[in-house]
Amino acid sequence: MKVALDAMGGDFAPAVTVEGAVETINESEDIDIVLVGDEPSIKRELSGKRFPLNRLHIKHASQTVGMDEPALAAVRKKKDSSIRKAVELVRSQDADAVVSAGHSGVAMAISLLLLGASKGVERPAIATLMPTLKRPFILVDAGANVDCAPKNLLQFALMGNAYCRAMFSNPEPKVALLSIGEEDTKGNLLTKETFKLLKDSEMRFIGNIEGKDIFSGDADVVVCDGFIGNIVLKTSEGLAEVIMKMLKREIAEVAAGRIAYLLMKPALKNFKKKTDYAEYGGAPLLGINGTCIISHGRSSSKAIRNALKVASEFSRKKVYGAITEEIEAYQVRPGSV
Amino acid sequence: MKVALDAMGGDFAPAVTVEGAVETINESEDIDIVLVGDEPSIKRELSGKRFPLNRLHIKHASQTVGMDEPALAAVRKKKDSSIRKAVELVRSQDADAVVSAGHSGVAMAISLLLLGASKGVERPAIATLMPTLKRPFILVDAGANVDCAPKNLLQFALMGNAYCRAMFSNPEPKVALLSIGEEDTKGNLLTKETFKLLKDSEMRFIGNIEGKDIFSGDADVVVCDGFIGNIVLKTSEGLAEVIMKMLKREIAEVAAGRIAYLLMKPALKNFKKKTDYAEYGGAPLLGINGTCIISHGRSSSKAIRNALKVASEFSRKKVYGAITEEIEAYQVRPGSV
Known part of the structure; x- marks a missing residue:
């Protein structure tokens, strides 16, 4: 190799x-x-x-x-x-x-x-792994294609599905469509049309998934256009960073904060290891x-x-x-x- | 009243x-x-x-x-x-x-x-406050309108701008457009057209802002369509929850974790207070x-x-x-x- x-x-x-x-x-x-x-x-x-x-x-x-x-x-x-x-x-x-x-x-x-x-x-896409409470999920497209047709999103799903099976030995990945409500009537024009295509496919399509639920780990592949995928990826990165900064600031301000911080340092390290992009090493172009x-x-x-x-x-x-x-x-x- | x-x-x-x-x-x-x-x-x-x-x-x-x-x-x-x-x-x-x-x-x-x-x-929008390292910013539209034209986004910006001035006594709010790169050539069809309208307006438009930078607190008003706004809002909510769960789990697993947790509890409480949606109380329809x-x-x-x-x-x-x-x-x- x-x-x-x-x-x-x-x-x-x-x-x-x-x-x-x-x-x-x-x-x-x-x-x-x-x-x-x-x-x-x-x-x-x-x-x-x-x-x-x-x-x-x-x-x-x-x-x-x-x-x-x-x-x-x-x-x-x-x-x-x-x-x-x-x-x-x-x-x-x-x-x-x-x-x-x-x-x-x-x-x-x-x-x-x-x-x-x-x-x-028609369009290759970027697949990124994102950490959750359970195992990481695959976000596709994470930024390669900004304006997409339903057929493109269908292909992102098919590619993410194949990637998940071949790379992670997951025999039947759960595929979800990122949207703003669980019902099939919720979403924008693009996701509503894509929903039909995914439902008619032979993949294990579990329906729409909302932003608040992607980190629960219930979906293995989350599909969206690259504009939204990039925003979700970057927002998560930025928020995680800011939360840690805010937490450290709050800890520094309470009595015994310094001791607490020292005691929990190994925990912070483990947390960082589990959420650090460096652990995932890179995103394949599918x-x-x-x-x-x-x-x-x-x-x-x-x-x-x-x-x-x-x-x-x-x-x-x-x-x-x-x-x-x-x-x-x-x-x-x-x-x- | x-x-x-x-x-x-x-x-x-x-x-x-x-x-x-x-x-x-x-x-x-x-x-x-x-x-x-x-x-x-x-x-x-x-x-x-x-x-x-x-x-x-x-x-x-x-x-x-x-x-x-x-x-x-x-x-x-x-x-x-x-x-x-x-x-x-x-x-x-x-x-x-x-x-x-x-x-x-x-x-x-x-x-x-x-x-x-x-x-x-043309279209009323929802304005939500989101916490940052500095003061909160206004996200508009946070979910009222899923498929938007550039003119709609321009109006969201104008309304967010007026809201920020009148409600928070900010004389000249910094308005940014949520996109996937800082340059005006980055984005999708909608944001590229909107960029021109915002640049030509009399607002204090600071250009595109990426997802990773919204929580830094440099923009007062962040503009996007309601589909993306809702996903950003819900993703942030979900991620913040999961981060706290993961952190608590990690803390529980290290030696002295329990003591550390007790010592830092007031800090966690202060953090929660600063990030809790309940503190903001609700989102106005603009x-x-x-x-x-x-x-x-x-x-x-x-x-x-x-x-x-x-x-x-x-x-x-x-x-x-x-x-x-x-x-x-x-x-x-x-x-x-």
Whole structure:
């Protein structure tokens, strides 16, 4: 298993990407890594680190895409960018998967451009794991597509369903549609039409789910358009951060607050571990011909490590093949859209 | 100041509504209340309670709208429902404002039907306060309108702006548009068009705001369509609840967790107070000819008490007049939509 890592992608690259790669090589025997990016910088980061030389490779790329660059220009003009070179390795079958914590719009666009959408897929989507009281659920689309048709949401559901089955060995995932009321008459034009398509599908569709219920863990796959998905994801991230800040402030202000804080520190640490995006390591792009994992721009070396593992597993379990099969199986059903 | 309270509205009515009304009467000298609903039930709840008799009135209504009833049927058929009778008191100027913790869709529809939209307002909207690290911000629309045009969002912004100025004495509120990136090119078709309208308005428009930044407290008014607003509101509510549950679970599992929990209990209480919806008391319907406050279905007597205060203040400060002026001022601007 060989994974191409965009060594220059992310707020703390190449330091954390190289560190994450080295840790992964030393931990897992079955992953080889190609660090793609500016060779001198990568070599500088590697100096002094110990790792099996034959399993860590460098592929030089002379350009880097900044986090805030206009996506279109970066895709068109930077033909020698680290993210592009990394995806090219997948296309030429010199790597099995690609991981990038860089500009997510550019990573998506280049993956789609070079690898192509899976047969029958109109729009690839991002699938993010979100923690709940029980096991995490898959939010799809988490930000790839802003204006969607009902058919797109149906495909997001089919892809999320196949991903959940193949990746997490869940034989019959519970699929829900994010809306503003449980009844099928509640929602906007898009969700009301999508509801019918999901109800007629062969998936285990459990109906609409409201924002307040997604974290209960009753749905395995939650479907929405990418605009809403991104807002839900970012709002949750922001709120969780603010709640912890507010709580710490309140604790600091009460008598014995400092002692309480010290006593509960291990609990806070466990809580953080369970809710930290770094634990999930990255979000796969569903519906392209290959394995592409998008990581958080603020990825730590741990997040990179976990993203590399997700990439390896996604590829090994042939998740993108399962997605193509799911989409094709739906296409041939009588009465399908 | 006289407020009509839908005594039968909410999950715990009429017990908590009557209790909230009595507490309010005893606390505030300038609010009179009309309890609207089933007279025998209300009298039963009142028995044994002490309050100035001349400031608490009962208006009998023979019907009650259930929380899960189809809205359209309830509006059309239940001509003697408590919520309808309560709104009628505002229409006939026998009350200055109405508060309901019942079926919010029905409360909105009846308010619009009986009181009418303010001049120039195409669609009234719900404005909810959400806590942040600094002062709370106004989320508008929080759920009244699911499929919106750019002009509707512009009006939500104008109404939120006027509400913030008149109600919270904020001379120049910072207005932001909820989207998926800060640049004006980011967003969906609706927000991109709305962005232009807001930029051309005379409001202090600070641009797009992402989900992760709304809780930082940098915007005073955050604008979005009601589908997204409702999802943001409910997701935040659900997440905050789950975070507290997860934290408590983690605290219970570490050594000395119990002691830590006891020591930090006052802090948790303060935190809850700052984030509890009950403290905000209810969300006004902006853009109708009158004062209508929608409260949470799970309202406690404290939430009812605060909603009654919000209603009284909203009416006293003539917020709905300020909204009409804001909408009219925009209409006459050259080049306005």
